[in-house]
Amino acid sequence: QVQLVQSGAEVKKPGASVKVSCKASGYTFTSYDINWVRQATGQGLEWMGWMNPNSGNTGYAQKFQGRVTMTRNTSISTAYMELSSLRSEDTAVYYCARAAGIDPWGQGTLVTVSS
Amino acid sequence: DVVMTQSPLSLPVTLGQPASISCRSSQSLVYSDGNTYLNWFQQRPGQSPRRLIYKVSNRDSGVPDRFSGSGSGTDFTLKISRVEAEDVGVYYCMQGTHWLTFGGGTKVEIK
Numbered sequence: 722q723v724q725l726v727q728s729g730a731e732v733k734k735p736g737a738s739v740k741v742s743c744k745a746s747g748y749t750f751t752s753y754d755i756n757w758v759r760q761a762t763g764q765g766l767e768w769m770g771w772m773n774p775n776s777g778n779t780g781y782a783q784k785f786q787g788r789v790t791m792t793r794n795t796s797i798s799t800a801y802m803e804l805s806s807l808r809s810e811d812t813a814v815y816y817c818a819r820a821a822g823i824d825p826w827g828q829g830t831l832v833t834v835s836s
Numbered sequence: 837d838v839v840m841t842q843s844p845l846s847l848p849v850t851l852g853q854p855a856s857i858s859c860r861s862s863q864s865l866v867y868s869d870g871n872t873y874l875n876w877f878q879q880r881p882g883q884s885p886r887r888l889i890y891k892v893s894n895r896d897s898g899v900p901d902r903f904s905g906s907g908s909g910t911d912f913t914l915k916i917s918r919v920e921a922e923d924v925g926v927y928y929c930m931q932g933t934h935w936l937t938f939g940g941g942t943k944v945e946i947k
Contacts, residue, residue: 756936758938765928765940766877766938766941768937780935783837816885821873821932822875822887823875823877823932824887824890824896825886825887826885826886828884
């Protein structure tokens with residue numbers, strides 16, 4: 722079945738960067754975009770951007786422009802989301818999700834930013 | 837940016853009774869290809885979101901038929917015909933016509 726499996730929880734200090742991975746299985750990785758969405762504790766869903774795994778083309782929400790980078794390694798069907806200059810407000814669960822239809826979702830990766 | 841406004845924020849429902857969630861967009865969600873990219877998601881406590889409905893009214897595989905979506909243009913509705921205990925969670929609408937944006941969520945709980 723189609724599955725997205727994300728990397729484990731991270732704890733980072735303010736100003737650092739974090740890189741979250743999302744490994745796809747059960748379908749052809751390069752055939753569907755990957756989106757990244759985050760959710761602060763007790764809050765709603767916030768779209769961060771998308772990446773086309775075939776071309777590597779990306780599109781980022783304005784809020785994250787300059788701080789987020791989405792990449793991929795097609796040989797291992799894995800997408801990555803790197804967020805830099807972390808601040809406490811970036812503490813959240815980060816999800817990857819397939820395609821513009823946003824289905825299915827990964828299990829989420831908790832990123833905690835704390836000094 | 838397209839703003840998605842959901843109501844109500846919280847929805848206490850009696851088991852077996854219907855529930856309805858409204859979602860309004862700040863501009864039309866009809867895309868140039870004629871499709872309307874409006875989806876509904878369910879997020880149970882402690883779980884990742886799960887898509888229930890895509891393109892306004894199409895139920896995903898495995899989604900019970902008590903869930904239905906309707907609407908057009910800027911006004912959309914998710915209905916649960918008879919709420920069951922497993923339906924507790926937060927429901928989000930999402931538009932995919934102009935990039936992606938989510939509604940603020942509606943928490944469904946049992947009275």
